[in-house]
Amino acid sequence: MRIAMIGTGYVGLVSGTCFSQFGIDVTCVDLDENKISRLKNGEVPIYEPGLEQMVHENAAAGRLKFTTSLAEGVSDVDAVFIAVGTPTRHGDGHADLSYVYAAAEEIAKHITGYTVIVDKSTVPVGTARQVADIIRKTNPDADFDVVSNPEFLREGAAISDFTKPDRVVIGAETERAKQCMERLYQPIVANRVPLMITGLETAELIKYASNAFLAVKIGFVNELADLCEKVGGDIMDVAQGMGLDARIGSRFLQPGPGYGGSCFPKDTLALMRTGQECGAPVRIVEAVVDSNDRRKKSMADRVVAACDGSVEGKTVAILGFTFKAETDDMRDSPALDIVPALQKQGARIKGFDPKGMEEAAKLLDDVEWQDDAYAAMEDADVAVILTEWNIFRQLDRSRVRDSMARPVVVDLRNLYDPEQISAAGITYHSVGR
Numbered sequence: 001m002r003i004a005m006i007g008t009g010y011v012g013l014v015s016g017t018c019f020s021q022f023g024i025d026v027t028c029v030d031l032d033e034n035k036i037s038r039l040k041n042g043e044v045p046i047y048e049p050g051l052e053q054m055v056h057e058n059a060a061a062g063r064l065k066f067t068t069s070l071a072e073g074v075s076d077v078d079a080v081f082i083a084v085g086t087p088t089r090h091g092d093g094h095a096d097l098s099y100v101y102a103a104a105e106e107i108a109k110h111i112t113g114y115t116v117i118v119d120k121s122t123v124p125v126g127t128a129r130q131v132a133d134i135i136r137k138t139n140p141d142a143d144f145d146v147v148s149n150p151e152f153l154r155e156g157a158a159i160s161d162f163t164k165p166d167r168v169v170i171g172a173e174t175e176r177a178k179q180c181m182e183r184l185y186q187p188i189v190a191n192r193v194p195l196m197i198t199g200l201e202t203a204e205l206i207k208y209a210s211n212a213f214l215a216v217k218i219g220f221v222n223e224l225a226d227l228c229e230k231v232g233g234d235i236m237d238v239a240q241g242m243g244l245d246a247r248i249g250s251r252f253l254q255p256g257p258g259y260g261g262s263c264f265p266k267d268t269l270a271l272m273r274t275g276q277e278c279g280a281p282v283r284i285v286e287a288v289v290d291s292n293d294r295r296k297k298s299m300a301d302r303v304v305a306a307c308d309g310s311v312e313g314k315t316v317a318i319l320g321f322t323f324k325a326e327t328d329d330m331r332d333s334p335a336l337d338i339v340p341a342l343q344k345q346g347a348r349i350k351g352f353d354p355k356g357m358e359e360a361a362k363l364l365d366d367v368e369w370q371d372d373a374y375a376a377m378e379d380a381d382v383a384v385i386l387t388e389w390n391i392f393r394q395l396d397r398s399r400v401r402d403s404m405a406r407p408v409v410v411d412l413r414n415l416y417d418p419e420q421i422s423a424a425g426i427t428y429h430s431v432g433r
């Protein structure tokens with residue numbers, strides 16, 4: 001089979017590469033010439049474990065190609081995936097669909113023969129039908145179907161999420177389109193992965209509903225963590241006790257500084273707007289959007305409190321800037337709230353992140369970047385663990401205690417056992433316990 005992947009961002013590049021790993025002939029198309037020439041030279045512009053190696057292998061085998069020419073990429077293929085960005089539109093919180101619609105118009109001009117057009121980008125309900133309208137208007141002779149095929153890829157685990165997903169969801173309304181998608185996903189489904197075929201709107205909603213529900217789980221556990229702090233409970237045990245109920249499940253109950261990333265903040269907002277506009281408000285999602293915003297903004301207060309009420313003139317070591325571990329992605333990271341808030345109150349910031357410093361330096365001013373966690377903590381008045389990188393789980397406690405000006409750690413990811421770290425002479429603050 002042959003497919004084209006429009007957009008070589010996170011989703012497009014991972015999906016295209018994984019399809020090629022299954023022996024499908026994939027052409028990745030992007031307008032960004034610099035990105036395409038880097039990819040042609042085997043340079044992968046994002047950090048995702050295992051991806052670079054897979055790109056090299058499949059490009060060498062001739063199954064994975066890169067081009068800036070959409071016309072070249074989409075002619076004579078079985079399916080064209082639209083995997084372009086759908087950022088939050090300024091002003092109203094809706095997903096900005098201009099890239100999706102522009103791609104649809106271009107695709108319409110260049111497809112040859114029956115082609116399945118697949119919405120892979122996360123798009124609001126109704127988009128698949130709009131894409132179909134655009135294609136029909138642009139090229140009334142085009143022989144095509146539009147399908148919705150949402151992705152459920154976590155950054156840092158995207159390859160295994162693609163190859164061994166919990167489910168594959170396909171919104172398709174014609175037999176031809178269903179068969180094409182079933183063939184494409186056959187190698188994955190053969191591994192006993194459930195494949196759900198639904199209507200277009202349902203598939204689009206499954207994606208938003210899933211991400212919003214996970215966001216609600218996190219928001220819920222974060223608010224309960226605050227309650228634990230007031231009443232003397234331990235959120236880790238509360239979450240474990242809840243999670244052991246199979247109806248709740250133990251995953252996504254880890255308290256922290258608030259969720260970030262390219263999906264949860266954007267998708268919760270977009271679902272909230274769609275609900276409001278359709279007269280079916282999803283109030284639980286409205287609440288979690290508000291709760292998470294407040295949480296991210298309030299994290300700096302914890303650091304100030306740990307510094308006896310003021311960070312003026314104090315040195316704060318920030319360990320981890322990305323929105324989660326195993327990625328270099330800074331989008332909507334809690335660091336973007338906490339660092340400027342501390343700087344505004346007069347703190348000097350020293351920072352380290354294993355993969356994210358280059359991105360973080362583009363978004364944050366006046367951070368003194370260091371080569372490792374220990375260098376960041378040297379002479380600091382407080383160290384803040386913001387991202388759960390494994391390398392921060394095994395810090396040498398005596399070294400930390402001896403090298404800091406004041407051995408105070410604010411751990412917003414609960415990486416340490418409070419008793420053990422306190423026994424090492426470190427004043428330790430964590431979340432919800």
Ligand code: UDX
Nearest residue numbers: 151152153154155252253254256259260261263323324
């Ligand atoms: C998410 C979804 O998981 C994925 O299915 C979807 O398609 C894209 O969005 P991603 O944004 O890569 O993936 O990261 P994820 O691991 O889901 O984490 C999102 C945010 O929630 C991060 O900021 C993370 O730190 C936070 N989180 C996650 C918690 O605070 N607690 C948890 O228990 C889990």
